[in-house]
Amino acid sequence: MRVMVVGSGAREHALAWKLRQSPLVDALFVAPGNAGTAAIATNLPIRANDIPALADAAQQHGIDLTVVGPEDPLARGLADHFQDRGLLVAGPTAAAARIESSKAWAKEIMAAAGVPTAACRTYVDLDAALAAVRSAQPPIVVKADGLAAGKGVVVAATHAEAEAAVRDMLGAGTLGEAGRCVLIEECLTGQEVSLLAMTDGETIYPLLPACDYKRVGDGDTGPNTGGMGAYAPVPAVDAALQQEIVARIIEPTVTEMRRRGITYRGVLYAGLILTADGPKVLEFNCRMGDPETQVILPLLDGDLAALFDGVARRRLSDVPAPRWHDGAAVGVVLASGGYPGSYATGYPIHGLDRLPEDVIAFHAGTAMGDDGTVVTAGGRVLTLVARGPDISDARQRVYAAVPGVEFTDMAYRQDIALRETQPRAAARG
Template identity: 65%
Template structure:
């Protein structure tokens, strides 16, 4: 009897999840991919299931009913709510950390304590819970500084403030007006670190660490890093200044000590550990940790991956990552640009038909984020709508392909940045070498 191929369930509905589905479908060991709930793009290449990403009992039941071999969790919220724990209790294999491990993202205050204990370089921060306390701490700090909600805020909980008046407005909004709800029950007043940011993601089973290509995302809405913070308006990979030597330093000074400290606390971390780093004059320092694949970083990392994503994630979930061969990467670079709804990250309208998706060249990938299928058409259904991605030998060529494709796409209010990876074109730095595997 022929052996059945893997059935994989992907949890989530964004561009990251579309990229995960796309990469898993390319894995030879995978026979069937399910997505809960998915979006208009995943519906074309997988089976969408109308189950919210946070409905953990329904996801457990679905994994049983469909004989799912591996569940891959995209967003942070179900992980923080204990999705992986529920799957473990049900005897189901899942790629993603437990709720205890997911606190590395769900509580920035707790993550700071982990980093302090592990000796991991990070910005100094003071944690406050009330406005009066926060205003008193401001007297001791220098501007600019960063004000961060400790809890989950969809990538929008950190604000750089340049003077006291601005700081007081943000603190009042978080602590008194409750603009971020319970995410700001604790607020961090944090030292501002100067430099360039890097997203450094590793796949780990708690012992073995497999780094992915480093990426850089663009958090601000407008060109030149202007406007409000968003979930991310574009990204590219790899990051030229992250040399093999710097990769080793990040692993030795940040990733391994963090996993060791978590293990000391009785936490085995299995999943993606995503370090948001600032490359400062004193070396790399952690801005924050995330407990999942980045969005939109995943949309540029996975198109460069030649190895089987399914085999990698399955080995990590089983605690057998040491058995995986070194990852193979495509040469060249990857660039993605997010097309967003007008008004994002504030209020925006949805339901607009998206035109031009059938007129795109074969050398461009479009990962759907906020879309749905309606009466045979793809319509907008979120703030970040599409991720237009291309792989090419150079940043200039990748940018040219992406922006040429964007010229074909239309929906009312469509907005996007025009400077994604532009600095790399202007500096004309060659891409770095692929990362290597290590152990904690």
């Protein structure tokens, strides 16, 4: 099987890393990839949003299966274009990807399917949205309807903050088309969890639950980012709760889309919050999560290529359900100083060749310098991941490895998965 992965982040490096282990995969390509994927696959210099060029490359290289990492090309119709040209792709059509590209439509699907989620109203008029904010009780959640690269959600502690967010989106148009419609939503409390599931529109295979950290600073301070770290599995989500989430959230959503003539083929990512009234949906995504993928795939004891092939061919039931290694995985993102604001790139990265064998470096914003060294080329540069018999051990291993990697202005959170180790420490006295 000749496989192409679309994307350039640590998620795509993790996908390529796991696909490379499959006996089914004879050749592996990543478009556009990064310095890490170049070591295990053939990078193709094609932007993830250049859909015609990606399809041309798939035909030229005899690609049997394409796996799509980021959401934007899916929302733009990559799967539709590939299918029209007779190319097999594991990813939802643009109609199905609306589950992420339009939060308002996702709410409509959830309401029709009876899926538990936060109460909200949708607005396109600035004055109406401001009136709704003024009548709401803080904290107030303001969401842009469309794709906003992780910048479309504001949890406002005061009316003034919520009003500023609404004015930015609907008034000033800071998010462009993504913010021309906004959702004013109740703020739910509880632990946030990501549950990803592979589906061909009928069969559903849940993956391990994971927790990610969106804010840039320790203690969940500072602005939101694409994700600063993650861990899996999640002790709060046992087998019974996972089964409940699939039955009450994932299955009804897939069924409701199918009822509307939309067959969902790909990974459906449910961003959840575990409230006192049970799990509720914060948002849906139409692809693998980043950085969740980086901690889920090292725990997968099975053939990722076979699973994605089953998804793409609508024959997932013919593939054994995923099995999992014992233990846990913890991932820490090493970022450029200043991220998610302005930052400099082009700094040499040292120490990657000296990492312990039990620590994996998944590349994101990296490139090959003129002298052949790996240099920084983005905001999130690397995700270091370690496995261990439990979360505490995996966390200790990955943080022990962090100082061995160096580049100018390197920044990272020091509290990834810490909350899962503190109760155990207290119990031991």
